[in-house]
Amino acid sequence: DGGITQSPKYLFRKEGQNVTLSCEQNLNHDAMYWYRQDPGQGLRLIYYSQIVNDFQKGDIAEGYSVSREKKESFPLTVTSAQKNPTAFYLCASSIGGRAGHEQYFGPGTRLTVT
């Protein structure tokens, strides 16, 4: 079945440690996205990539980094510079980067940093 996988579902880290969240898609989509969701809030865009080896900052990129070495994969690293990293993280992909292209979402990763 085609889709987006995110692993793990729950992730726990100590403050000061970097952590990498995985996102893989087998939909042959060019564009991929990372969003953050906090309680009582909508989703906010962290980074997006419209093509391999290229990515752009979203609205809240500070303290995060990404790579796009393969079409299928778009890992997100939450660095120790991110002041409030505890949140729910959602990865998405779309066939292209046009506004009308539907974004398909993964199941998300809940990150807790203590």
Next chain:
Amino acid sequence: AQTVTQSQPEMSVQEAETVTLSCTYDTSESDYYLFWYKQPPSRQMILVIRQEAYKQQNATENRFSVNFQKAAKSFSLKISDSQLGDAAMYFCAYRNYGGSQGNLIFGKGTKLSVKP
């Protein structure tokens, strides 16, 4: 900057009845897309319906329809014949047609409960 406002944090509907969720947005653009996403307890976001701003006709998808009022910048979602499986968070979202690669801008969501 564009903003999306959902003024109803929570709504409740009886099974088989109709409910309308409100959304307003602010933009100076003339071409854009509007979306309604559903987030069930599993937390996976699912696209419910999409509206292109240049189309006057309101979008419909089975039991889901929208009332798009471009001049009023209003984009409400109507769910007819509500089912227990409709219980979820519903997010309204906006995206520019072009410009800055079209970031999706989300409202804060409306939690819909469906009573049997």
